[in-house]
Amino acid sequence: MNLETREENGVIIFELDGEVDLETSPLLRQALLDHVNKGTPVVVGMADVAYIDSSGIASLVEAYQTGRRSSTGFILANVSDSALRVLQLARLDKVFTITATIDDAIKDLTT
Amino acid sequence: MEQSKTESMHQGIQEQINLLASMTSEFANTLDVDDTLSKALPQITDYMQAEGAAVFLLDEDTQVITCIACFGATEITGLTLEYGQGIVGKCVADNEGALVRDVQNDPHFYAAVDDQTGFTTRSILCAPLSVKDRCVGAIELVNKKKSDDLFEENDLQILKTLASSAALAVLNARLAKALVEQERVKRELELAAEIQKRFLPDRIEITGPELPIAGVNKAARGVSGDFFDYFKLPDGRIYFGLGDVSGKGINAALLMSKTASLFRCLGKTVRDPGRLLGIINTELCETAAHGMFVTMAAGIYDPRPGCEGLIRLANAGHEPVLLHVDGKFETFGADGPPLGIVPPLPGEDGAYPEVQIFPKGGSLYIYTDGLTEGYTSTGLPLESEGVRKILNACADEDLQGRLDQLVGAVFQVGNTLRDDVTVLALTDSLRPQDETNTKLMQRGDESNEEMDGEWLIDFRFPARPSWMKMARACVREACIKVGCDDALTNDVVLALDEACQNVIRHAYGGPSDEEIELNVRQRPGRLVFRLRDFAPTVAPDKIKPRDLDDVRPGGLGTHLIQEVMDDVQYLRPSHGEGNLLKLVKNIEINKG
Incomplete structure (x- = not known):
């Protein structure tokens, strides 16, 4: 799982890949919270997420809620089919803001 | 008159030579010494004009001297004497002949026989059955036939000569008996070695292009204290193990057989190498004898798609296990003591720690110290550096080829090995590159x-x-x-x-x-x-x-x-x- 980030127009961009599971999700959770707690808007690109479980989803939910409370934005972009399936099963696909591309997400967060 | 005396002397010498020649030839050709001696005794007694004769043999283990044949006089077959006891015992102990012309006054005379039999021993002639310094018994003659006659120095010389060839025959026969015994033991050892070889696993049937696992075991003697084994679990994983019993020979081979059996039997249900070694350790601690122990490495290789060829390995006091990937080596040393030394604490299962190894297409080698300590053709031990050099040099060969190279470095035909040499190698080639290809994973009908x-x-x-x-x-x-x-x-x-x-x-x-x-x-x-x-x-x-x-x-x-x-x-x-x-x-x- 890749946790490197880049910044574009004040937006922190994650591009996750590989498997987000019980072993790796604590790292993701901490990385996401570090940014949203500072009030930075975050885009999580999920095109290359091969697998995500409930613990990974929970990390996203927690970051999303924290971001919402502090009025910063939190968007999932380009979500892979397998990750989208889990969001659907969890009935969270309508809760998150999801965009087709990372650029769309940045646009949403900066306008 | 003078001439007839000379003639009779010539005749005497001739008879003596004839007797010696026939005795020597009979002794030389026999392996049943007791029988030959029994038959020879009457001739000797007769020739020496004695009343009786007896042959005593020394049991070199117990130091007891036993009469194995006698003739004339009294029947004393089976009579036993202690080393040094009586005139015969002293003759054997000193490895020297004895001529006793006044028996009743000789301090060494053992009068008990006369007392029991009523026979009166007057004079004794006794010669050791000896070859150089090794005395295996004695021939004893009692009483000249003519009651007023006594044995003479000349008689002793003749008896000594006869005794020498008899001694040779006794030693020959003992040697032959030892050879027969040795041959029997050797045959049994060969049978044992044959049975032991059958403990080694058959080829694993796979559909892949290359054998994923193979082993070699060369015993320094007929039987081996080393073993290796591997078998496929019903889920497709491969269990493997290699052990080295302390010491060599039969006792090591027996403990090896026990350990190998425990491994194969328990491995089918205990699918954690660390826990398996723990159980074998407990078992060996309860029953192994004389401070013998076993160093052993055991593991499970998972060639199934998605499992990345994971190897779970546990090492009980064994030589470091070697992983070779792309010219680089990594070792996995012992995480616990050898099996059979330290029993688990009460209430604990004593499981050994496991390491997880992702072989990334490389190969894993487990070997006994017979390989690293074995002499190469240069006369120096191979050492682990030598092992690495060989593996680097023959990295392109298939698994069996690499094993042959390793063992060939310390095993030259005709030379004796210093210690048993055993190598087990596993190559991470069974795992399909395309992880969705599941054909290799089709299990047989047996499961x-x-x-x-x-x-x-x-x-x-x-x-x-x-x-x-x-x-x-x-x-x-x-x-x-x-x-x-x-x-x-x-x-x-x-x-x-x-x-x-x-x-x-x-x-x-x-x-x-x-x-x-x-x-x-x-x-x-x-x-x-x-x-x-x-x-x-x-x-x-x-x-x-x-x-x-x-x-x-x-x-x-x-x-x-x-x-x-x-x-x-x-x-x-x-x-x-x-x-x-x-x-x-x-x-x-x-x-x-």
Whole structure:
């Protein structure tokens, strides 16, 4: 799982890949919270997420809620089919803001 | 008159030579000395004009001197004397002949025989049966026939000469007997070695291009104190082990046989190498004798798709295990003492620690110190540097070729090995590059074990997050095997992952070395999963799904399981403590 980030127009961009599971999700959770707690808007690109479980989803939910409370934005972009399936099963696909591309997400967060 | 005296002397010498010649020839040609001596005694007695004669042999182990044949006079066959006892005993002890012309006044005379038999011994002639310094008995003559006659120095010389050739015959016969015995032991050793060889495993039947695992065992003597073994588990994983019993020879071979049997028998049910070594250790501590011990490395290689060729390895006091990947070496040394030395603490299972190795297409080598300490053609030990050099030089050869190179370095035909040499090598080639290619994973027909439909998976693993990847790979494998499509497979994998996570969180209260047992069975139209833990019973309401309208992190897992599965039941295991979760997924497909 890749946790490197880049910044574009004040937006922190994650591009996750590989498997987000019980072993790796604590790292993701901490990385996401570090940014949203500072009030930075975050885009999580999920095109290359091969697998995500409930613990990974929970990390996203927690970051999303924290971001919402502090009025910063939190968007999932380009979500892979397998990750989208889990969001659907969890009935969270309508809760998150999801965009087709990372650029769309940045646009949403900066306008 | 003068002439007739000379003639009679000539005649005497001639008779003497004839007797010596016939005796010597008979002694030289016999292996049944007792019989030959018995037959020779009358001739000797007659020639020497004695009343009686007896042959005594010394048992070199017990130092007891026994009469094995006698003639004339009194019957004393079976009479035993102590070393140095009586005139005969002294003759044997001193390895010197004796001429006693006044027996009754000789301090060494053993009068008990005369007392018992009523025979009166007047004079004795005794010559040792000896070759150089080694005396094996004595010939004794008693009383000249003419009552007023006594033995003379000349008689002793003749008897000594006869005794020498008899002694040679006795030694020859003993040597022959020892040779026969040696031959018998050798034949038995050859049989034992033959049986031992059958302990070594047959080739594993695989459909891949190359043998994934192979071993070599060269015994320094007929039988070996080393062994290696490997066998395939029904789920496709390969169990392997190599051991080296301290010492050499029969006692080491017997302990080797025991250890090898324990490994193969227990390995079929104890699918954790560390725990297996722990159990063997306990067993050997209870029963092994004389401070003997076994160094052993054991592991499980997982060639199944998605499992990345994981090797779980445990090392009980054995030489470091060598991993060779792309010209680089990594070693995995002993994490515990050899087997049979330290019994586990009361109440503990004494499991050895395991390391996880991802071989990345490389090869793993386990060998005994007979290889590293074996002499090469330069006269110096091979050492572990030598092993690495050879492996680098022959990296392109197949597994068997590499093994041959290694053993060939210390084993030259005609030379004696310094110690048993055993090498086991495993190459991570069975795993298909394309992880969706499942053809290699088709199991044989032998694994049709009934529990609840066709056996797909039996897998036990520690309740730790790091094992989830493996658990998912196994479930994925089962789904693909029965023909589930990608979407269905992904859902089922997710549900099982979530169920395992629940066990870690709720049953074990967090990551634990305790285990989760996963069984997957195929029944007509459905897949049945059983997930068992060994924790205290958990009330199912503790893991009920949360209300989905309440958007918050956590609590999702149970909902996902129920969303995916067609039937979810929380059960009690039929035996032992723990919780059992039964999940059923209906499947329409099962394409032939």
